[in-house]
Amino acid sequence: MLGRTANSIFWMCRYLERAENTSRLLDAGFRMSLTRASDSASEEWRSVIVTLGQVEHYDTLYDSYTGPQVCNYVLRAPENPSSVLAMAEMARTNARVARSSLTMEVWEAVNEGWMTLKDMLSRPVRESNLGAVLATIRRETTLFRGASYGTMLRSDIYQFARAGMFIERADNTARILDVKYHLLLPSLAYVGSSLDSSQWDQVLRSLAGDRAYSWLNAGQMDPRGIAEFLILDARFPRSLRFSYEQLSQHLTELAREYGEESPAHAVMRDTRDWLAERTIQDIFDTGLHEFLIDFIDRNQAVANAIAEDYRFIT
Incomplete structure (x- = not known):
């Protein structure tokens, strides 16, 4: 192509x-x-x-x-x-x-x-x-x-389409969670304090996750649990983890289509594995904002690598 x-x-x-x-x-x-x-x-x-x-x-x-x-x-x-x-x-x-x-x-x-x-x-x-x-x-x-x-057809056309979708979805989820987290947190205190549940419901609604989270957590709004759900829950189709599991599959199909992997695959795997190894405790120990900014940068690096390796020309 x-x-x-x-x-x-x-x-x-x-x-x-x-x-x-x-x-x-x-x-x-x-x-x-x-x-x-x-x-x-x-x-x-x-x-x-x-x-x-x-x-x-x-x-x-x-x-x-x-x-x-x-x-x-x-x-x-x-x-x-x-x-x-x-x-x-x-x-x-x-x-x-x-x-x-x-x-x-x-x-x-x-x-x-x-x-x-x-x-x-x-x-x-x-x-x-x-x-x-x-x-x-x-x-x-x-x-x-x-x-x-x-x-x-599940050809390279479809794989590029889905790769673009999940790159964008991951970026949006990270940005919404980062900005909303800082707007809602009254201080830099450790997450876990009691916050307005309707505000956290807004975060979930922004990402179409309010109903799914409520099913899994009996309607309890917990900032830490919401962050874990949106970042690490591989069952939720707008979480960072889900997006990268899907992106991995589509880039694997591209490699099969073209007969070899490109450097973009290694960049993607590095971010996918980095996500898979994290726990919510690790993330908050590092700092949620710092983690999300790191992820956004990594995600952009994956997008740039795909564009370079597959010779995107505008």
């Missing part, structure tokens, strides 16, 4: 995964804002922008953090190159480049998803229809995943 095509497939999936994570983050922020006084609600909305890493750019455009302002900036603002609408368009652009490598169902899922979002986000989003907009984003990305899983 041409490096340019591989790059397009890889990034098509990264953009769609990022769009879904962003919609989930907004949904969690919206739910929390409804339970807060106006001053606290603005902090909830600011935490969304902080988590997305867009504070500096946002502050050049606005001087406050209100729900409609934040939502429209994140979802559709022309000034925001990282808006959900921009991500959907970039995913479609990459899909067009790799059109001949995609099934009809996958192309239609990406193209129709983009058209749906373009129409829906052509008008300012209001609080009254925010829930419907966010649900539509999640539905369109789910349709794409279903189409790719159900129709794509």
Whole structure:
């Protein structure tokens, strides 16, 4: 496969995964804002922008953090190159480049998803229809995943697509957990103190893990347990551990497809094994923030190695 095509497939999936994570983050922020006084609600909305890493750019455009302002900036603002609408368009652009490598169902899922979002986000989003907009984003990305899983040949095309998805998912999980952890922790004291359970529920909702965690823990909100669930539980499809187990499988298939491993495989294995060897006690002894920053750097190194080894050309 041409490096340019591989790059397009890889990034098509990264953009769609990022769009879904962003919609989930907004949904969690919206739910929390409804339970807060106006001053606290603005902090909830600011935490969304902080988590997305867009504070500096946002502050050049606005001087406050209100729900409609934040939502429209994140979802559709022309000034925001990282808006959900921009991500959907970039995913479609990459899909067009790799059109001949995609099934009809996958192309239609990406193209129709983009058209749906373009129409829906052509008008300012209001609080009254925010829930419907966010649900539509999640539905369109789910349709794409279903189409790719159900129709794509398990060739190098599929492996690059899934590798991109899990690289992006791991990055989003780590960033959301890191930023939310610092926003929620009242001091640098050791984790384990009693915190507002609804705030930790927001962390889980941001990563679609609230129901699964509740099933496993009888509804008890424990910061340490939540961190362990999102980092090390290999059963949860958005945990760091799960993402790297899946990434390992897809890179193994790429090696089988091309007849040899590349240096990226060694970089990936190093991070996968590093994760597998950690316990939650090890992580907190090191420092959760330090661990997550280390992981984000390692994850980026894996992505860079894949791009270099498979000659991604933009």
